[in-house]
Amino acid sequence: MIDWDRVAELRGEIGEDDFAEVIGMFLDEVEDKIRALRSNPDPATIEGDMHFIKSSALNIGFADLARVCYAGERAAAAGQSVDLAPVFATYDASRAAFMADAP
Numbered sequence: 499m500i501d502w503d504r505v506a507e508l509r510g511e512i513g514e515d516d517f518a519e520v521i522g523m524f525l526d527e528v529e530d531k532i533r534a535l536r537s538n539p540d541p542a543t544i545e546g547d548m549h550f551i552k553s554s555a556l557n558i559g560f561a562d563l564a565r566v567c568y569a570g571e572r573a574a575a576a577g578q579s580v581d582l583a584p585v586f587a588t589y590d591a592s593r594a595a596f597m598a599d600a601p
Contacts, residue, residue, distance in 0.1 A: 499595050504559035521600075524558045525593065532589055535582055545574035551585070560592045 552567035570580040
């Protein structure tokens, strides 16, 4: 679910103080996007929304979330509808796992 090697790599690259700030920014930005998708998903922006969440997730080590969003991004690019329930469930589970196990 969480790529802990990526988390350790990021922490090493930016340092402990900046790491906490980056994690906070990630959670705030992605939570805002998830909240908007839960309340009022816009089919015209789903592909971009999935790309944004995927990219953010990869940077921070949320590997499963990135995979789910990649699938959604590809589906949207192909003109297919995107089931957002797996995105929401994976985000919630990834966030919980990260918060529980983050060093």
